Amino acid sequence: xxxxSVFLCLILQVLGKYLAFPDTQAATDEWWRNTFVxxxxxxxxxxxxxxxxxxxxxxxxxxxxxxxLNISALWLSxxxxxxxxxxxxxxxxxxxxxxxxxxxxxxxxxxxxAKSLGLxxxxxxxxxxxxxxxxxxxxxxxxxxxxxxxxVWKDAKIINGTRHPPNNWLSIFQGSAWQWNxxxxxxxxxxxxxxxxxxxxxxxxxxxxxxxxLRFWLNRGVDGFRIDTxxxxxxxxxxxxxxxxxxxxxxxxxxxxxxxxYTADQNETYDVLKSWRAVLDATGGSKKIFLTEAYTSMNxxxxxxxxxxxxxxxxxYIATLNNRSSALDFKFTMDQYLNNIPxxxxxxxxxxxxxxxxxxxxxxxxxADQLTMIASVMxxxxxxxxxxxxxxxxxxxxxxxxxxxxxxxxxxxxxxxxSRDPARTPFQWDSTTSAxxxxxxxxxxxxxxxxxxxxxxxxxxxxxxHYSVTKKLIALKRNPVVQNGSTQxxxxxxxxxxxxxxxxxxxxxxxxxxxxxxxxxVDAAAWMNIPxxxxxxxxxxxxxxxPNTVMSTHPITLPGAASxxxx
Ligand code: GLC
Numbered sequence: 068x069x070x071x072s073v074f075l076c077l078i079l080q081v082l083g084k085y086l087a088f089p090d091t092q093a094a095t096d097e098w099w100r101n102t103f104v105x106x107x108x109x110x111x112x113x114x115x116x117x118x119x120x121x122x123x124x125x126x127x128x129x130x131x132x133x134x135x136l137n138i139s140a141l142w143l144s145x146x147x148x149x150x151x152x153x154x155x156x157x158x159x160x161x162x163x164x165x166x167x168x169x170x171x172x173x174x175x176x177x178x179x180x181a182k183s184l185g186l187x188x189x190x191x192x193x194x195x196x197x198x199x200x201x202x203x204x205x206x207x208x209x210x211x212x213x214x215x216x217x218x219v220w221k222d223a224k225i226i227n228g229t230r231h232p233p234n235n236w237l238s239i240f241q242g243s244a245w246q247w248n249x250x251x252x253x254x255x256x257x258x259x260x261x262x263x264x265x266x267x268x269x270x271x272x273x274x275x276x277x278x279x280x281l282r283f284w285l286n287r288g289v290d291g292f293r294i295d296t297x298x299x300x301x302x303x304x305x306x307x308x309x310x311x312x313x314x315x316x317x318x319x320x321x322x323x324x325x326x327x328x329y330t331a332d333q334n335e336t337y338d339v340l341k342s343w344r345a346v347l348d349a350t351g352g353s354k355k356i357f358l359t360e361a362y363t364s365m366n367x368x369x370x371x372x373x374x375x376x377x378x379x380x381x382x383x384y385i386a387t388l389n390n391r392s393s394a395l396d397f398k399f400t401m402d403q404y405l406n407n408i409p410x411x412x413x414x415x416x417x418x419x420x421x422x423x424x425x426x427x428x429x430x431x432x433x434x435a436d437q438l439t440m441i442a443s444v445m446x447x448x449x450x451x452x453x454x455x456x457x458x459x460x461x462x463x464x465x466x467x468x469x470x471x472x473x474x475x476x477x478x479x480x481x482x483x484x485x486s487r488d489p490a491r492t493p494f495q496w497d498s499t500t501s502a503x504x505x506x507x508x509x510x511x512x513x514x515x516x517x518x519x520x521x522x523x524x525x526x527x528x529x530x531x532x533h534y535s536v537t538k539k540l541i542a543l544k545r546n547p548v549v550q551n552g553s554t555q556x557x558x559x560x561x562x563x564x565x566x567x568x569x570x571x572x573x574x575x576x577x578x579x580x581x582x583x584x585x586x587x588x589v590d591a592a593a594w595m596n597i598p599x600x601x602x603x604x605x606x607x608x609x610x611x612x613x614p615n616t617v618m619s620t621h622p623i624t625l626p627g628a629a630s631x632x633x634x
Pocket of ligand 1: 153156157193259295296360421422
């Protein structure tokens with residue numbers, strides 16, 4: 068009895084230690100803790116050969132921009148061989164580069180220059196589907212073993228002698244998720260475009276192929292992967308109809324009309340992830356990272372940590388909060404997220420990406436910096452989408468200009484709700500032809516007409532620009548208080564949200580955000596227990612709050628929609 072309780076005590080002590088102080092050795096190896104990751108959408112970053120589409124040499128030539136920004140890692144959206152139905156997310160060869168982007172040798176040069184600048188390279192891994200032009204799919208159609216089982220095939224449902232899809236599942240890009248194949252005489256599943264057949268993870272041979280894809284790129288020096296649309300990886304084996312959501316007001320073809328209980332978030336998905344984690348962990352050199360893309364509920368999101376994801380993307384600024392959210396909404400959502408992270412793992416804050424409206428569009432140009440400020444001051448990893456560092460905004464597209472399958476499939480009356488083109492326009496480097504993105508006047512998506520004034524070159528000259536503010540915010544991740552301090556999120560007034568990070572013996576790092584469009588005056592010193600005078604580290608664009616000035620916090624007046632970081 069005594070021996071059992073001593074043993075229990077010991078276990079509790081060890082456990083208690085672990086919970087209070089996550090393994091510091093592991094934390095040091097984990098280079099991604101307290102950094103910013105920068106997403107490059109290759110088609111739109113920099114065109115080096117004048118064809119109007121970005122490429123690898125273009126990216127390599129511009130890597131200094133990322134180093135200047137103090138970014139730790141760049142994540143490249145897909146660069147592999149692709150018919151470009153979904154602009155690279157439909158892959159015809161997982162281990163080669165599409166000629167639009169360059170060659171494997173260009174990729175090697177990119178990695179080597181990135182390393183010399185101290186930048187880690189993360190690739191997009193797209194495991195849910197391939198292109199229908201992939202040789203695996205061609206062989207699957209012909210029922211050649213083992214490829215016959217690489218995709219999700221089902222017989223037709225025959226009703227009154229007529230052929231129908233096996234069930235009511237809908238594609239995320241609208242319409243039935245099933246496509247009839249005349250040669251194989253079966254339907255195949257495509258949760259995205261018709262040209263993106265879903266891969267079948269119940270085939271062990273297929274998963275082995277995908278592990279080899281990971282190994283191929285790891286051998287070429289990459290530091291990890293962002294895993295695309297992971298919740299859709301495995302489907303329920305019973306292939307039952309998904310329940311309808313009543314009264315959505317959406318057309319029957321819209322995936323928003325179904326509860327995706329059989330096509331997303333299945334338990335086996337997590338096991339597949341675990342099998343890939345083992346591949347990463349078996350690789351030498353510095354620790355490798357997995358970032359996972361899952362628009363899902365808190366429980367499913369947090370589960371990714373346990374199965375090997377280091378950064379299960381936190382999409383709260385995209386999926387939960389918007390420009391009508393209050394200070395309290397933000398506090399509640401941020402607290403809820405922090406309270407759910409399992410011990411020892413890092414938080415993350417996704418400011419924007421290529422699938423959603425730009426942050427300056429979602430929250431307004433004045434508010435865009437607030438989200439980067441939160442990502443910077445809060446513990447963990449900030450994720451920035453290229454162009455957000457200069458406050459680029461959406462460029463609305465006409466139906467004729469629309470190329471994104473998510474937009475095209477929705478048709479002329481609804482494309483503007485679903486199209487992602489507006490957030491994917493070329494990066495605005497300067498005020499020359501095509502914003503310095505390309506020497507050609509004709510680019511794959513139009514350049515936003517505001518490029519003459521809104522561009523990187525102009526913002527570099529201005530200490531109060533989005534660029535200058537973002538650069539400082541990224542550097543703040545190196546501040547020891549931001550790296551190791553405690554975190555409190557405080558409602559300082561109805562419209563003012565405060566975050567305070569503290570580490571004994573050092574000045575606190577304080578963030579204040581005014582959610583009202585009118586000036587707000589609050590006694591931050593009293594409510595947040597912070598010094599009555601602090602230095603301005605950065606003020607949001609348009610606030611006219613200048614860095615390196617002293618501000619009183621007792622009280623403090625924040626202009627409408629302004630935010631400030633004080634140290
Ligand atoms: C992910 C990508 C998106 C793509 C889809 C299908 O959501 O971010 O751009 O269209 O997966 O691969």
